[in-house]
Amino acid sequence: GTGSAAAVPINADFDIAYVTPVTLGTPPQTLQLDFDSGSSDLWVFSSHLPTSQIRGQQIYAPNKSSTAKLLDGHSWSITYGDGSGSRGNVYTDNVTVGGLTVGSQAIECAQQVSSSFTTEDHIDGLVGLGFSTLNTVSPKSQLTFFDNAKSNLDSPVFTADLKYKQAGTYDFGFIDEAKYTGEITYVPVNSDPGYWTFPSSGYAVGSGNFTASSISGIADTGTSLVYLPTAIVTAYYRQVQGATNSRSYGGYVFPCASTLPTFTFGVGAARFTIPAAYLNYAPVTPGSATCFGGLQSSSGVGINIWGDVALKAAFVVFNGGNPPTIGWAAK
Numbered sequence: 001g002t003g004s005a006a007a008v009p010i011n012a013d014f015d016i017a018y019v020t021p022v023t024l025g026t027p028p029q030t031l032q033l034d035f036d037s038g039s040s041d042l043w044v045f046s047s048h049l050p051t052s053q054i055r056g057q058q059i060y061a062p063n064k065s066s067t068a069k070l071l072d073g074h075s076w077s078i079t080y081g082d083g084s085g086s087r088g089n090v091y092t093d094n095v096t097v098g099g100l101t102v103g104s105q106a107i108e109c110a111q112q113v114s115s116s117f118t119t120e121d122h123i124d125g126l127v128g129l130g131f132s133t134l135n136t137v138s139p140k141s142q143l144t145f146f147d148n149a150k151s152n153l154d155s156p157v158f159t160a161d162l163k164y165k166q167a168g169t170y171d172f173g174f175i176d177e178a179k180y181t182g183e184i185t186y187v188p189v190n191s192d193p194g195y196w197t198f199p200s201s202g203y204a205v206g207s208g209n210f211t212a213s214s215i216s217g218i219a220d221t222g223t224s225l226v227y228l229p230t231a232i233v234t235a236y237y238r239q240v241q242g243a244t245n246s247r248s249y250g251g252y253v254f255p256c257a258s259t260l261p262t263f264t265f266g267v268g269a270a271r272f273t274i275p276a277a278y279l280n281y282a283p284v285t286p287g288s289a290t291c292f293g294g295l296q297s298s299s300g301v302g303i304n305i306w307g308d309v310a311l312k313a314a315f316v317v318f319n320g321g322n323p324p325t326i327g328w329a330a331k
């Protein structure tokens with residue numbers, strides 16, 4: 001089988017995250033979930049949450065689904081890189097994404113969410129697309145939607161075609177040739193850390209020379225920005241008039257009117273250029289003349305992350321075969 005679903009930006013002004021409609025249970029309950037290749041829990045706002053923690057989000061009510069089953073004695077708790085988090089209990093039920101259905105998928109029902117989830121009313125939960133080793137359900141960890149679907153997929157892959165300020169798609173089980181140009185460059189994935197960790201072959205700032213250097217990082221659809229080693233990031237912002245590394249804003253900022261260079265990264269022999277517009281991420285506060293960069297240092301994060309700012313400059317194939325690989329193509 002295959003599936004195909006839209007990845008819709010949650011904010012009209014800048015791409016902080018993308019959500020995809022997912023139907024749960026019988027009769028179907030549709031929620032807008034953030035597909036996150038940087039984590040491996042499928043969790044939802046649920047009828048088990050105190051109403052004080054719900055602010056407009058859609059919820060999944062397992063007691064309204066004839067196919068829901070409590071996973072007795074199981075719980076989950078997750079904290080993300082940005083400090084947000086949630087926890088709760090677990091049901092299994094049917095989950096459908098873009099026409100692809102998984103029966104008895106673990107649906108982690110939130111009983112508590114952190115304030116940043118309560119205030120982000122466009123996100124009703126997450127679908128983790130990392131490796132199932134990262135799943136937080138205890139005492140028995142659960143499989144991701146992708147791992148459960150894999151044996152029924154025409155091909156054990158999912159692809160991300162994220163776009164700048166417009167809807168893109170996540171496809172499951174097939175590679176849509178119409179979504180990319182040229183060849184797909186595949187490189188090995190180290191799944192031991194549980195993420196889609198792959199080697200990049202180097203970078204260039206604007207029209208400058210390409211610096212060959214092996215950079216290990218993760219392809220993370222759930223992270224908005226790109227986080228890379230400080231040496232690379234300082235080389236980039238040296239080319240930006242008025243750029244400073246602001247402690248108060250937590251990263252590199254610059255006058256919104258500044259001209260930004262592009263940023264090119266290598267995957268094997270292939271080269272992908274992130275347009276300057278993607279790197280002029282957003283005003284630090286609405287209407288400010290100071291803007292926050294889409295490229296930031298990974299020194300505070302602990303790993304290099306190729307987030308949405310990079311992913312939307314390419315068509316990316318997450319190949320869950322044995323061994324796993326990741327493919328990048330121009331589009």
Ligand SMILES: CSC[C@H](NC(=O)[C@H](Cc1ccccc1)OC(=O)N1CCC(N)CC1)C(=O)N[C@@H](CC1CCCCC1)[C@@H](O)Cn1ccccc1=O
Nearest residue numbers: 016017036038039080081082084120220222223224225301
């Ligand atoms: C450098 S990991 C920071 C990253 N969280 C972000 O990227 C958030 C995303 C967001 C989306 C919607 C509203 C608010 C914030 O956005 C910012 O942090 N931004 C954007 C706006 C900017 N002004 C400031 C910087 C992050 O924890 N991702 C995790 C998934 C996220 C969690 C929050 C909800 C959306 C999905 C995850 O894949 C990151 N992971 C990756 C590997 C290991 C652990 C880990 O946990």
